Amino acid sequence: MSERRIVLRFPTELIDQPVISTMLERHELRFNILRAHITPDEEGLMVLGLEGTEQDLDGAMQWMRDQGVGVQPLERDVVRDEEKCTHCGACINICPTGALSMDVETREVSFDPDKCVACGLCVPVCPPRAMSVSF
Amino acid sequence: MAKTYDEINEKIKAGEVVVVTAEEMVGVVAEQGAAAAAEKIDVVTTGTFSPMCSSGAFLNFGHSTPRMKLTNAWLNEVPAYAGLAAVDVYIGAAEVAKGDPLNRDFPGEFNYGGGHVIHDLIAGKDVRLRAKAYGTDCYPRRELDTWINIEDLNECYLCNPRNAYQNYNVAVNVHADRDIYTYMGVVKRDLGSANYSSAGQLSPLLNDPYYRTIGIGTRMFLGGAQGYVYWQGTQHEPTGERNDKGVPTGGAGTLATVGDMKQMDPRYVVGVSMLGYGASLALGLGTAIPILDEEMAAFCGVSDADIVAPIVDYSRDYPNNEGAPLGHVSYADLKSGAIEIKGKRVPTTPLSSYVRAKEIAEKLKGWIKAGEFFLTEPVQPLPSPEESPGFKMLNYRPIEGEQAPPTDRLRSEGDTRLREGSE
Numbered sequence: 001m002s003e004r005r006i007v008l009r010f011p012t013e014l015i016d017q018p019v020i021s022t023m024l025e026r027h028e029l030r031f032n033i034l035r036a037h038i039t040p041d042e043e044g045l046m047v048l049g050l051e052g053t054e055q056d057l058d059g060a061m062q063w064m065r066d067q068g069v070g071v072q073p074l075e076r077d078v079v080r081d082e083e084k085c086t087h088c089g090a091c092i093n094i095c096p097t098g099a100l101s102m103d104v105e106t107r108e109v110s111f112d113p114d115k116c117v118a119c120g121l122c123v124p125v126c127p128p129r130a131m132s133v134s135f
Numbered sequence: 136m137a138k139t140y141d142e143i144n145e146k147i148k149a150g151e152v153v154v155v156t157a158e159e160m161v162g163v164v165a166e167q168g169a170a171a172a173a174e175k176i177d178v179v180t181t182g183t184f185s186p187m188c189s190s191g192a193f194l195n196f197g198h199s200t201p202r203m204k205l206t207n208a209w210l211n212e213v214p215a216y217a218g219l220a221a222v223d224v225y226i227g228a229a230e231v232a233k234g235d236p237l238n239r240d241f242p243g244e245f246n247y248g249g250g251h252v253i254h255d256l257i258a259g260k261d262v263r264l265r266a267k268a269y270g271t272d273c274y275p276r277r278e279l280d281t282w283i284n285i286e287d288l289n290e291c292y293l294c295n296p297r298n299a300y301q302n303y304n305v306a307v308n309v310h311a312d313r314d315i316y317t318y319m320g321v322v323k324r325d326l327g328s329a330n331y332s333s334a335g336q337l338s339p340l341l342n343d344p345y346y347r348t349i350g351i352g353t354r355m356f357l358g359g360a361q362g363y364v365y366w367q368g369t370q371h372e373p374t375g376e377r378n379d380k381g382v383p384t385g386g387a388g389t390l391a392t393v394g395d396m397k398q399m400d401p402r403y404v405v406g407v408s409m410l411g412y413g414a415s416l417a418l419g420l421g422t423a424i425p426i427l428d429e430e431m432a433a434f435c436g437v438s439d440a441d442i443v444a445p446i447v448d449y450s451r452d453y454p455n456n457e458g459a460p461l462g463h464v465s466y467a468d469l470k471s472g473a474i475e476i477k478g479k480r481v482p483t484t485p486l487s488s489y490v491r492a493k494e495i496a497e498k499l500k501g502w503i504k505a506g507e508f509f510l511t512e513p514v515q516p517l518p519s520p521e522e523s524p525g526f527k528m529l530n531y532r533p534i535e536g537e538q539a540p541p542t543d544r545l546r547s548e549g550d551t552r553l554r555e556g557s558e
């Protein structure tokens with residue numbers, strides 16, 4: 001079994017379609033909605049954790065792409081501007097998953113995209129505004 | 136054997152000076168003792184990089200045609216103080232852009248303010264200057280809207296009333312039923328975080344606790360350039376409690392600093408936004424401490440384990456001037472990632488970048504080794520604990536015949552409105 005976290009972008013014409021449930025009928029996957037932002041007449045966004053065999057995961061992602069859903073790995077979603085980050089540490093206790101943490105020895109703040117669930121809490125908390133969410 | 140400023144400067148000139156950072160000095164003194172360290176080391180460099188709201192800049196734009204005496208001025212829509220001669224203004228780091236929603240939509244984001252204008256100028260970006268005037272015979276022009284660039288300004292210098300707090304509070308949230316938004320960052324409810332802001336063992340005034348070598352006229356690293364101490368900082372308060380090494384256990388001394396923005400590096404002068412609090416400027420500064428004798432070596436040998444800071448509640452005690460610190464904690468413990476308060480493990484949140492503080496101390500070390508930075512003896516010392524009148528709170532005197540304005544308290548959860556009638 002493998003695990004993947006992905007960002008799905010739904011074009012407006014797909015918003016009222018049961019894309020996720022149809023996908024789950026076709027592929028044996030466990031899923032967890034980490035974040036969803038869907039407004040009528042606008043592009044929808046969903047951050048999804050999926051668990052299943054590589055074959056089912058690949059198949060599901062390909063099927064969603066075929067339906068016109070934008071699919072990309074989660075780590076592309078929240079980004080840190082390395083030039084702007086001053087490694088102060090204001091973000092480390094705001095991050096709920098430990099994706100942002102401080103190395104006790106080097107005093108550098110590291111950002112681990114694999115742990116990031118793209119909640120966006122770090123964005124307004126960062127004093128020099130180094131963190132941003134891109135959809 | 137004691138050394139003089141002149142002797143150290145001669146060594147700098149000859150390329151023979153021995154310089155270490157305050158972090159490196161901890162090990163030197165611990166291993167060899169203060170007497171041997173004083174023999175071996177000539178200069179110790181310090182550094183700090185942190186939001187310092189009491190910062191700002193004087194700018195002179197040069198005269199327009201026809202001439203104008205600015206009454207109101209905005210730089211990228213951030214108001215600058217124009218109550219000076221014709222084309223002089225002062226822009227404060229904490230000023231926010233016109234039209235910013237402030238805390239009306241709580242917590243406000245304060246995305247652009249005076250600190251950002253100062254950073255943009257130093258980064259060489261064009262900044263829009265808008266100004267109004269009432270017009271006079273000698274200064275007839277009444278409106279201006281143009282671009283300015285740091286290269287075209289006559290003078291532009293940081294002139295900061297208060298920088299480099301010697302030591303500082305550790306902020307916690309004991310009483311609020313929600314996270315609180317402060318100049319110390321977001322302080323989480325139920326003792327959910329302990330926020331601190333000092334470079335500890337690398338910080339300038341923690342390595343010269345009685346201001347023996349730092350005073351008016353002291354040359355320093357300011358924003359990537361060579362700047363100066365021009366006065367004690369506002370709220371300079373050296374009279375508080377000190378530990379057995381002479382290190383203050385709370386706020387204490389401060390520096391007022393000045394330096395040419397045209398020589399500065401935008402990396403060390405960064406506009407910042409404190410959620411729910413306001414705009415500010417994260418500033419990098421550092422000092423070079425002459426190791427004149429064993430006492431100075433011992434002072435600079437101070438480590439994070441030797442320096443303690445008071446734990447202060449920012450949900451009730453700080454805003455209302457109540458209560459007493461919940462205790463003291465060392466910077467070594469703060470830097471471990473968590474401390475214990477009232478039997479609870481509390482994660483720590485730094486607001487001051489130690490990485491960049493170290494970078495500044497290293498950079499200053501490089502300047503001295505390269506013979507580009509010389510030490511200065513203070514023209515006049517900063518007020519000592521004996522001389523200082525101490526720190527006063529406002530003596531509130533009601534205005535006769537006027538109703539006293541309301542005294543606001545922390546807003547409770549869900550109350551995101553400002554008091555009626557306030558801005």
